[in-house]
Amino acid sequence: MNILLPVHHFPPHFNAGAELYTFRLARWLQQRGHAVHVVTVDSIKQGSYEKLGVEESSYEGVPVSRLSFNVYAAPLDSHFKKVWEFNNPLLGAWFKELFTREKFDLAHFQAGYLIGAAPLFAAQEAGVPVMLTLHDYWFLCQRITLLKGNDTMCDQEPNSPTGCTWCQALRGQSARRAERWLGKGAGAVLAYSTRHLRREVAMFTERHAVLPKALQVPRLVIAPSKFLASRYASLVPPKRMMVSGYGLDLSRFQSPPLAPQSPPLRCATQHRLHRPGCAPQRRASHRASLQAVAHKRTQIRATHLRQHRAVHGLHSAVQRPGGR
Numbered sequence: 001m002n003i004l005l006p007v008h009h010f011p012p013h014f015n016a017g018a019e020l021y022t023f024r025l026a027r028w029l030q031q032r033g034h035a036v037h038v039v040t041v042d043s044i045k046q047g048s049y050e051k052l053g054v055e056e057s058s059y060e061g062v063p064v065s066r067l068s069f070n071v072y073a074a075p076l077d078s079h080f081k082k083v084w085e086f087n088n089p090l091l092g093a094w095f096k097e098l099f100t101r102e103k104f105d106l107a108h109f110q111a112g113y114l115i116g117a118a119p120l121f122a123a124q125e126a127g128v129p130v131m132l133t134l135h136d137y138w139f140l141c142q143r144i145t146l147l148k149g150n151d152t153m154c155d156q157e158p159n160s161p162t163g164c165t166w167c168q169a170l171r172g173q174s175a176r177r178a179e180r181w182l183g184k185g186a187g188a189v190l191a192y193s194t195r196h197l198r199r200e201v202a203m204f205t206e207r208h209a210v211l212p213k214a215l216q217v218p219r220l221v222i223a224p225s226k227f228l229a230s231r232y233a234s235l236v237p238p239k240r241m242m243v244s245g246y247g248l249d250l251s252r253f254q255s256p257p258l259a260p261q262s263p264p265l266r267c268a269t270q271h272r273l274h275r276p277g278c279a280p281q282r283r284a285s286h287r288a289s290l291q292a293v294a295h296k297r298t299q300i301r302a303t304h305l306r307q308h309r310a311v312h313g314l315h316s317a318v319q320r321p322g323g324r
Contacts, residue, residue: 001105002035004128006095008114010040010066011059018110018135021246025108026062037104039095041114042066049074049081052090067094082199085116085142086207092118099126109218111135113144117214124217132218134228139211139235142204143167146231157234161204165197 007022026036038059046068047053053068069090074081080089099122107123109115109132123130137146142164146154149170158164212235215221221236222244223229229236229243 002037002103003029004037004039004098004104004107005110006039006107006115006119007110008041010038010064013042021133021135022110023059023062024247027060030061036062037102038062038064039098039119040064040066041068041091043068044071044084044114046070049078049084049090052094054094065098067091076199082203083206085114086112087117087210089118091116092122095119095122096125099123099128104128106131108133111138112211112214113138117210120214120217130218131220131222132215133222134224134232137228137231139215140231142207157231159208161201161208164204164208165200168200169197 005022005026007018009016009019011019011023022038026038029036042055043053047070049070051069055066055068057064057066069084069088071081071084074084083089095118105128107119107128107130109120109130111134112132113136120130120132136144138144140146141154141158143149146158148154148167154167158167215232215235219240220242221232221240222242223232224244224246226243229241232241
């Protein structure tokens with residue numbers, strides 16, 4: 001089979017979950033005699049917003065088309081600026097030409113971030129069978145995480161353009177102050193208060209109209225967990241949804257039993273600690289040292305936490321008798 005694998009990023013420039021999953025999948029398919037071709041977005045700030053840049057390359061034997069465009073060069077009021085994130089016309093036209101030029105037996109899309117809906121519609125128009133592996137909440141949430149701008153969970157399906165606009169605005173201190181003063185209903189009123197926010201409402205209105213239609217294109221949608229599948233249940237019927245893990249080889253993570261006299265395992269981590277609603281001090285260096293010792297006892301030692309005194313309270317609490 002000749003299989004197309006569109007994904008938002010790909011090694012060696014990007015090495016995260018979906019990127020490495022797609023690379024392993026491509027190699028696995030090649031080893032079993034299939035031809036594969038990866039398409040990825042390499043940059044959104046290179047070249048023009050009117051013309052797609054294309055670089056044909058290969059990574060460890062996997063053919064890769066690396067696409068680029070410059071969203072930052074587009075005028076604020078342009079149609080491209082409005083839809084590039086979820087229904088990019090440049091990508092739609094390029095995929096349409098690709099499907100005309102080359103015959104694919106299957107297009108296996110990974111997530112949706114940066115690729116968007118237009119390539120899915122192009123595959124459907126060309127009669128190419130499509131499947132989709134979900135890696136996150138991108139089809140539901142532009143922020144991908146279902147975390148609101150004020151770092152609280154979105155507890156419902158995001159289907160309100162004004163609600164999603166206000167969610168994005170909450171990343172800024174002015175919107176957070178307005179919500180503290182006016183209450184939770186502030187977003188419904190203030191989402192139309194500026195020209196920028198009105199543009200965002202229009203964008204989310206179109207996003208919420210387009211992406212549910214895009215999810216109807218794949219014949220099969222794969223979710224790596226039951227929980228992720230449940231979040232998409234209203235948009236993807238059970239007959240088209242399959243729960244299947246990432247197929248990772250976990251044998252290398254199986255640790256041998258520790259010797260009875262093994263020394264303590266010490267781990268250190270560095271964080272920015274801040275209260276919800278308050279931005280962290282960017283230049284402050286906050287360090288915490290975590291020491292794991294035998295017999296299931298854990299001791300936490302905090303050092304150099306001048307900026308956030310509350311952490312010393314945590315340190316004191318875990319030092320009390322019976323603290324873990």
